[in-house]
Amino acid sequence: MISNQNSIAHLRQDESGKWHEHDLKDHLAGVATIAAGFAKEFGNADWAFAAGMLHDLGKFNPKWQEYIRKSNGDYLEDADGQD
Template sequence: MEAGVEFLAHVKPGREGVWETHELGEHLREVARRTTEGSACFALSEWGHLAGLWHDLGKYQPEFQNYIRSVSGFDAHIETAPGRVKHAIAGFIHAVFLHPSTAC
């Protein structure tokens, strides 16, 4: 990720064509707040807090950030969007794997 680019937890189309993003750090802190409150009755608020903070740490990976930007359409205007997957070939590969005798 380049400097100054936010890490995304969620992306959805908003009003008037403007994308609504949920920044990952903010998302983790909000979930941690909720899980702290929710686990307090079990005397596990510290573990609840950590569980909330850590539940989506994998979203910091560049691969996930590229994925969420490309599949959501957030960066769909970029022809060479990172993480873009050519999906049409998958059915062919699956068919050849299941039925190798039918391959050309």
């Protein structure tokens, strides 16, 4: 299991083949801010912000982080089984 890396929302590969991480905390804050902006129009920015912060909370689970990295090619086999 990978434990010495930041939690990520997803990985994207650019045109050169290099992988880029989208930090999970940054992702949650960004989605929350956007959601709050949309919901402000009808007086529910606070609820939308909270929902945005929670929408991918399960991705902090180490098993999910392992899945994201394995399914996107960013996984070190020698890190398997480590805490």
